[in-house]
Every structure is written in C-alpha cells, then in structure tokens.
Amino acid sequence: MLRAVLFLVGLVLAASLAAAVLLLAAFWMIGAGWARLTGKPVRPWVMRFNPASGFDRFRSAARPAEPSAADVTNARARGESVKSPVALGAADDVTDVRARPVSGND
Numbered sequence: 560m561l562r563a564v565l566f567l568v569g570l571v572l573a574a575s576l577a578a579a580v581l582l583l584a585a586f587w588m589i590g591a592g593w594a595r596l597t598g599k600p601v602r603p604w605v606m607r608f609n610p611a612s613g614f615d616r617f618r619s620a621a622r623p624a625e626p627s628a629a630d631v632t633n634a635r636a637r638g639e640s641v642k643s644p645v646a647l648g649a650a651d652d653v654t655d656v657r658a659r660p661v662s663g664n665d
Contacts, residue, residue, distance in 0.1 A: 590602075
C-alpha cells in the first residue's frame, strides 16, 4: 500500500513539474509571437547557470574583503586603522585619561 501511495505522489509531482514547464513554454511562445508581430527581436529562452559560482561564493566568504581606497582614506582622516577602529597613535599619545592610585578597598 505504501509503495502505491509513494508512486502516486511521484506521479503527481512529475505531472505538476511538467505542467509548470509547459506553462512557461506557452508564455514564452506568446511573447515570441508578439515580438515577431511587432518587429522586435525574439529573445531566446535560456537559463544561465555557472556551477562554479556556488564554490566561488563560499571560497570568497572565507577570506576577508580588501578595503577600498575610500575606506583607507576615511580611516586615515578619522585617525583610525584600516583593519580595526583603533587609533593609529602610540600608547604614549593618550591625553584624556588620568592615572589614579590603586586602592585596596572596593
């Protein structure tokens, strides 16, 4: 019984996919006929697919993006590093912090 149900589910799935493809083909043929009637060029029905694009997407996600020239200029204008928002100056250049004595009572 289970095999019969799964077989029918597969037939319904195949029939729905075939109907969807036939519907897309009908729409394309209507558009192609209209283009011929109006004298416009007929665009081909193509599906562009590059199998390497999936691998490239994950490979490029692993390495960090290089900062652009605008990023470098903006960071330098703000006095920050390009790689992190930490000031470029040395630790001795800090002027807005005052040292306080360490107390043992908190």
